[in-house]
Amino acid sequence: MKTANTTEIPHLAKRVAALESELIAFRRDLHSHPELSFQEHRTTERILKTLEDAGLDPVALEGTGAYVDVGSGKIHLGLRCDIDALPLHEETGLSYASQREGIAHACGHDIHTTVMIGVAKVLKQLDDEGQLNGRIRVIFQPAEEKMPGGALAVIEQGVLDEIPRILALHCEPRIDAGTIGTRIGAITSASDTIKIELLGRGGHTSRPHLTEDLVFALAEIAVNVPAILNRRIDVRSAVSVVWGQIHAGSAPNAIPATGYMAGTMRCLDGEAWSDAADLLDEVVNQVAQPYGVEVKLEHTRGVPPVVNTEEETDLIEEAARHEIGSNAIVLTPQSMGGEDFAWMTHRIPGAMLRLGTRTPGGETYDLHRGDYIPDERAIATGVRVMASAALHAIAFPRQTLQVIPQDAEPTD
Structure with missing residues (x-):
């Protein structure tokens, strides 16, 4: 791919520019009506109708989500996006802000x-003109935000069965709109959810020796479990345990009989992720043991890292060079965030790009924040790069078809 002759592949800037206003209107409608994981019924209906109006024949998935094939013949590439929102209060103040209290598109889905x-529309135009010499499958996946992710439901329904390679994108508010970020290898991290409940004798704070001093035990777990795990696992795997909830007690002079804490565990590579499950259980119980409390640990396995294959990363970069130029491609660091697209790249070769959404010279936001405002000019960039990647995939098929066994262990 790095030396591919792309002179026969059309440039898409004018086509995409002609669609930009209607795409922005479509995006704002979705933004105003966000829906949580596996509840994206209106979103799915909007997707289906929009694709049908474009002359396509989309297929509804079980529950929510959809996919559509554009073109004919064998499938050369899958393109995947996620469609769900987050249980967050929107704080943007935009005229098209969420109309649903406590739900917001704060991750750019x-x-x-x-x-x-937009990609489906552009490819349909090209197909109608006889310029699409293959088939592309576009997947609108539900429930990325609900571990272990809606990607598994899509896979179980056979949507990937004919696809030799797959690409996805994710908004990146730390790089400017008009640019994309790429990297070979792991681009996201493994991510699990941890919930711990402690039970023990409560009592008066003047006599902690007659209790299990449960609050102190919670504090010990909160501080020492992350520290011990960092010593028990290779530091290059960067295991990170961060607590998001700790609850116990209702009075300053009463030691409670129950306590609760919850957080996430993230690992940079799949090997550490595989090893960490048993080790977490061991360490939590070791830390709690001196205090005599009963420990109930719920460790929900989430997702492995998304691992970008070299050939699919080259495909993205070649398409981006063709459409937006080499200067618009930056090296992106591995994220500590989790992403269920990993289940797809665990089965077929694939890659994810980072789509810059920061207004040049403007504020740098973060994902999963109620005030996140992406620069909508990123939409056109994403359409151009992903549609061009589809054309490149047809023109330059994968050199070696890689079939990954479905029971294979995740790797880095």
Whole structure:
């Protein structure tokens, strides 16, 4: 791919520019009506109708989500986006802000969905003109935010069965709109959820020796479990345990009989992720043991890292060079965030790119924040790069078809 002759592949800037206003309107409609994981019924209906109006024949998935094939013949590439929102209060103050209290598109999935709608429309135009010499499958996946992710449901329904390679994108508010970020290898991290309940004798704070001093035990777990895990696992795997909830007690002079804490465990590589499950249980119980409390640990396995294959990363970069230029491609660091696209790249070769959404010279936001405002010019960039990647995949098929056994262990 690095030396591919792309002179026969059309440039897409004018086509995408002609669609930009309607794509922005579509995105704002989704943004105003966010829906949680596996509840994306209106979103799915909007996707299906928009694709049908474009002359396509989309297929609804079980529950929510959809996919559509554009073109004919064998499938050369899958393109995947996620469609769900988050249980967050929106704080943007935008005229098209969420109309649903406590639910917001704060991770950019409305942008992702809109990009893939645009890609499907552009490819349909090319197909009608006889310029699409193969088939591309565009997947609108539900429930990325609900571990272990809606990607597994998509896979179970056979949507990937004919696809030799797959690409996805994710908004990145730390790089400017008009640019993309790529990297070979792991681009996200493994991510699990941890919930711990402690039970013990409560009592008066003047006599902690007659209790299990449960609050102190919670504090010990909160501080020492992350520290011990960092010493028990190779530091290059960067295991990170961060607590998001700790609850216990209701009075300053009463030691409670129950306590609760919850957080996430993240690992940079799949090997550490595989090893960490048993080790977490061991360490939590070792730390709690001196205090005599009963420990109930719920460790929910989430997702392995997304591992970008070299050939699929080259495909993205070649398409980006063709459409937006080499200067618009930056090296992106591995994220500590989790992403269920990993289940797809665990089965077939694939790669994810980072789509810059920061307004040049503007504020740097973060994902999963109620005030996140992406620059909508990123939509056109995403459509151009992903549609061009589809054309490149047809023109330059994968050199070596890689079939990954479905029971294979995740790697880094």
